Amino acid sequence: MKKLFAAVMLCLALSASFFAADTGRMWENLNITALLSPELSFTVMPGHRWEFARDAGATQDTYFNELFVGPTYTTKLSPALKFKFSFWYYYMGFPNKTTGAYPFTHNIEVIPAIDWKVSDKLTISNRTILHNTFFSSVETTEAKQNGLSIMMREMITLSYNLSEIDPKLNLIFGDEVFIGFKESDNGATPKPNGFYRSGFNSNRLYIGFSYALDPMLIVIPQYVYETTYNTAGGLTGNNHNFYLTVTYLLKMF
Numbered sequence: 001m002k003k004l005f006a007a008v009m010l011c012l013a014l015s016a017s018f019f020a021a022d023t024g025r026m027w028e029n030l031n032i033t034a035l036l037s038p039e040l041s042f043t044v045m046p047g048h049r050w051e052f053a054r055d056a057g058a059t060q061d062t063y064f065n066e067l068f069v070g071p072t073y074t075t076k077l078s079p080a081l082k083f084k085f086s087f088w089y090y091y092m093g094f095p096n097k098t099t100g101a102y103p104f105t106h107n108i109e110v111i112p113a114i115d116w117k118v119s120d121k122l123t124i125s126n127r128t129i130l131h132n133t134f135f136s137s138v139e140t141t142e143a144k145q146n147g148l149s150i151m152m153r154e155m156i157t158l159s160y161n162l163s164e165i166d167p168k169l170n171l172i173f174g175d176e177v178f179i180g181f182k183e184s185d186n187g188a189t190p191k192p193n194g195f196y197r198s199g200f201n202s203n204r205l206y207i208g209f210s211y212a213l214d215p216m217l218i219v220i221p222q223y224v225y226e227t228t229y230n231t232a233g234g235l236t237g238n239n240h241n242f243y244l245t246v247t248y249l250l251k252m253f
Contacts, residue, residue, distance in 0.1 A: 022238035024053030027224070031247040033072075038253075041072045043088070049241075058098075065093040068109070080118070086111035090131070094138075094193040103138035103193050107131060121161045129153040133184070136194040147184035149195035154179070159210070166211075172222065174206035192228075202228045208243070220245040 029047040036042060049064040070088030077083050090107040113127040131151040139145045155176035162169045178201040183190055190197030208222025221244050228237035 022055050023051055023059075023240065025049060025051045025239055025241045027241050027243040029066075029243075029245045031245055032250070033247065034250045034252050036252050039074055041074070042070070043072060043086075044069050061097050062095055065091075065095065067091040070109070072111075080116060082115040082117075084111075084113040084115070086113075092193075103136070105133050105137070105194065106135040107133045121163065123159045125155075125157040125159070127155045127157070129155075131196070133195050136184075136188065136191075138191060138194040139188050144184075144186050144188040147186035147188060147195055148182065149180065149184045149190070149197075150182040151196045151201070152179045152181055153177070157206070168212040170210045172206060172208050172210060172220070174204075176204040176206070178202040178204075197231060199231060200229055200233065202226060202237075206243075216249040216251070218247040218249075220247070 027047065027049045029045055031043060031045045033041050033043045045068040047064075047066040047068075048062065049066075050062045051060040053059065068088045068090050070086060072084055072086040074082065074084045086109065088109040088111065090109045091104065092107060093102060093104040095102050110130040110132070111127065113125060116124045116126075118124055129152070131153060133147075133149045133151075135146055137145060153176055155174055157172060157174040160171045160173075161167065162171055180190075180196045180198040180201055183198050184195035186195075188195050203226070205225045206222050208220060210218055210220045212218045221242070224241040224243045226237065226239040226241060227235060228239070230236050
């Protein structure tokens, strides 16, 4: 537990050193996954995000709620390669404390992933999310609320086991890019809380730890540096996030 506390404090220190830049935000996810068989699992994962520091103007406070629900199929392609495929429903809610509005979207996530166990200490993962938005309540007419936009989120992650400190502790580095492939064909204007636009939208850099309190309970504190861009490629957001995921596994077989 002392080692876990030290890891969390390090992530906090990293994020706190950057909060003066633009925004300071906190993300939390609770990942509850039922292991139905060695190959099949089912995940329910609610999440919450809030903003507590901003260079100019009032903070947004709670600005995002989310929920993932769906199955994942996992299989070993070789002793060193593992393939995972998820098909999840994704709810996104965007509360606005100033106006009281609460637009939301319904989405389907198609998520193939490959884990490559390079050695006993190093694993490299490639994960692709095809994020399909098919409903957005931010639109005022029914004809524009139903449509389809497609965003690809491509992420490379390196996980390095720190067995010299604790065999249950892993150091994590990751990079994730957001690229819009298809804008909605219903005439809706692309919005951050609606249908996505085409082109490069965002980039996230991750650094943190995963620690298994026991084989079925894992905590993952991370610092995430996030940049967002407009259609002309200009930088519009420079966000510094402390991201905490708690994963609870339920073995059902």
